[in-house]
Amino acid sequence: MKSLNFGGLCLLLGVLVLEALIAEGFNYGDALDKTLMFFEAQRSGKLPANQRVKWRGDSGLKDGYLQGVNLVGGYYDAGDHVKFGLPMAYTVTMLAWGAIDFRKEITELDQMGNALWSLRWGTDYFMKAHTQPNVLWAQVGDGDSDHYCWERAEDMTTPRTAYKLDQNHPGSDLAGETAAALAASAIAFKPYNSSYSNLLLLHAKQLFTFADKYRGLYDDSIQNAKQFYTSSGYSDELLWAAAWLYRATDDEYFLKYVVDNAVYMGGTGWAVKEFSWDNKYAGVQILLSQILLEGRGGAYTSTLKQYQAKANYFACACLQKNDGYNIHNTPGGLMYVREWNNLQYASSAAFLLAVYSDSLSAANAKLTCPEGQIPPQALLDFARSQADYFLGKNPKSMSYLVGYGQQYPIHAHHRGSSIASIFSLQSTVECVQGFEKWYRRPEGNPNVIHGALVGGPDQNDNFSDDRSNYEQTEPTLSGCAPLVGLFSKLQTPVPRPTTPHSYQETQKTQEPYRSHAPVEFLHSITKTWTVGPTTYYRHKVIIKNKSEKPIKDLKLVIEDLSGSIWGLNPTQQRNTYELPQWQKVLQPGSECSFVYVQGGPQAKVTVQSYN
Structure with missing residues (x-):
């Protein structure tokens, strides 16, 4: 049997690897x-x-x-x-x-x-x-x-x-x-x-x-x-x-x-x-x-x-x-x-x-x-x-x-991909310059x-x-x-990593109450109206005690709030609110609510502390 030269062997190996990958399937x-x-x-x-x-x-x-x-x-x-x-x-x-x-x-x-x-x-x-x-x-x-x-x-x-x-x-x-x-x-x-x-x-x-x-x-x-x-x-x-x-x-x-x-x-x-x-x-x-x-x-x-x-x-x-x-x-x-x-x-x-x-x-x-x-x-x-x-x-x-x-x-015919990143080339690439220096260059795109x-x-x-x-x-x-x-x-399902990253779990990082505090928030929009170019929404948030114990001194942090709020009392801390005096204790299974009005998406509500 005649021996294969090095180039032929490499080509054969390449073909075999490609066939193996195809046979195994794609990721x-x-x-x-x-x-x-x-x-x-x-x-x-x-x-x-x-x-x-x-x-x-x-x-x-x-x-x-x-x-x-x-x-x-x-x-x-x-x-x-x-x-x-x-x-x-x-x-x-x-x-x-x-x-x-x-x-x-x-x-x-x-x-x-x-x-x-x-x-x-x-x-x-x-x-x-x-x-x-x-x-x-x-x-x-x-x-x-x-x-x-x-x-x-x-x-x-x-x-x-x-x-x-x-x-x-x-x-x-x-x-x-x-x-x-x-x-x-x-x-x-x-x-x-x-x-x-x-x-x-x-x-x-x-x-x-x-x-x-x-x-x-x-x-x-x-x-x-x-x-x-x-x-x-x-x-x-x-x-x-x-x-x-x-x-x-x-x-x-x-x-x-x-x-x-x-x-x-x-x-x-x-x-x-x-x-x-x-x-x-x-x-x-x-x-x-x-x-x-x-x-x-x-x-x-x-x-x-x-x-x-x-x-x-x-x-x-x-x-x-x-x-x-x-x-x-x-x-x-x-x-x-x-x-x-x-x-x-x-x-x-x-x-x-x-x-x-x-x-x-x-x-x-x-x-x-x-x-x-x-x-x-x-x-x-x-x-x-x-x-x-x-x-x-x-x-x-x-x-x-x-x-x-x-x-x-x-x-790829893509402007951003084909020109060096603004973080590596901080000078401006102008309109015509982009064609002359980047569009026509034979090298591959600098950004994949x-x-x-x-x-x-x-x-x-x-x-x-x-x-x-x-x-x-x-x-x-x-x-x-x-x-x-x-x-x-x-894709065949694979075991999930130990650090989850679903949208809900990402939200948990931003809203600790979902994983730590024994309350849940139920958001809804109860009314909408338009004034000039702006559409306003009346948001209602129900706070429910889902635990088997009373919750006292609940304090909430409300971010991205641009309108008025009713049903909560502001504290001396920025963006922090507490329940009204008459409802300092939220009994097991019970609920209360507050409302706010603003244009655009809902505010972010998280639990700061409770007893």
Whole structure:
């Protein structure tokens, strides 16, 4: 037998290692953690102390200033610095859906804290942007001027013009999607922060009413958005928002809405092969199929079955079981929808089929396709095949999730990633200088933007890792958001670490009463009203003694309180309050309450001391 030369041996070993990794499977938990870091890299505004992406700094701190409104926060869309409302709202809806349907899996992976904080960075911004019942600030930044510059978010010199929707400038698609995002987020937050959940629902209902009453396309009102995120219609978003509001409230009004408008708005008419930031029909159809499979259709069962028939069409097309009317696949097995940033469509579809697989399994049902009855596992297998393709099981052996695996894109079309961090290069990188010195340089990006799903390969699985090849190398919010739920579902559960980090447990650090004091706080919003540009909320907090002993001299610390408070007495210590004289003792099982009024989110209530 002839001996192998060193180079051939190394090549053989490399192939064997790659095959071994593929055979062993991918670490979806690691991919999930990196995906959540991508959202931290996309943050606009004042960054928190626990920011994990250390090469980013504060930015966009005067957004909305010229228009007299606070629009600081939210997410930058992709490799640029525009805050486009429609894809951002879709992103939040997808993050929330993952946190709802795969709550158990995300919690077991100890990622619920990071998942909910990624959600809240978006929902806090949307509530700021919803300044009046019929006003929604829809965009910050000018796509044209932004794309003429290559600079860090921290150095931005481009106009930060803000654009709004109102009665005279409607946008049913964007307002509807934002309503869906806030309604879905209300469900996700409900187990952890009921008052915040209620606040989200209030905004969601107002936005849905606005979207439904004043109809129109948002990009007709905001012409600047048309060349970047053109909307094909708003009927799907109205159905989408109503479906999410029904799931969040169980209010029959919203279920009746999707049934009464099923034909007129295309919910039971459109059979689609795409699910995306623009086209929500497949999402609506599967969301309503879930209600049907849970046995909650009631008098609306007949129409919900029509929705499910169209949901099945989408799922069967993904599985190549749709009597020839299938979604195109690349030779390597990736579903291929569009030339520009195709992976966003594959990630959304994979997530949707993972959700549908779970619902079918729970109902002991199968997918009905023209080519027969398909078990739910086949849907999950499809979702896994797409996730595996993203992570390296493809003809290029390339992970399209930046920072994951041994080989991934190093020239992502992303301004912040491609220019040295402001903490290592403190001098300003100006608009044109960024193109000359950083955009055109052949070296890889100095900052790894972990968890960024790039646009991905073409219809023949070809990919060019070139910073100027934005169709293939630019990551987007809407492409990455479905991965949170998808990777969570696919990862085999692992033992939780000894230091928990779920959102609820993070809140425990801030609110010691949950783990130490024998009281619990029940937050609710009892009234809301608008004065000028500000919406005010009447918050009621019930204090309940959950122990078997009397509690004396209870003192509370209340932070972020900007309005008046009733039912507690202030002490000489800053932000510290005590119970009234007549109620110094809280007996076992008994409760008392206090109220406060302010605009914006709830105050933080913690226990300082008690006897």
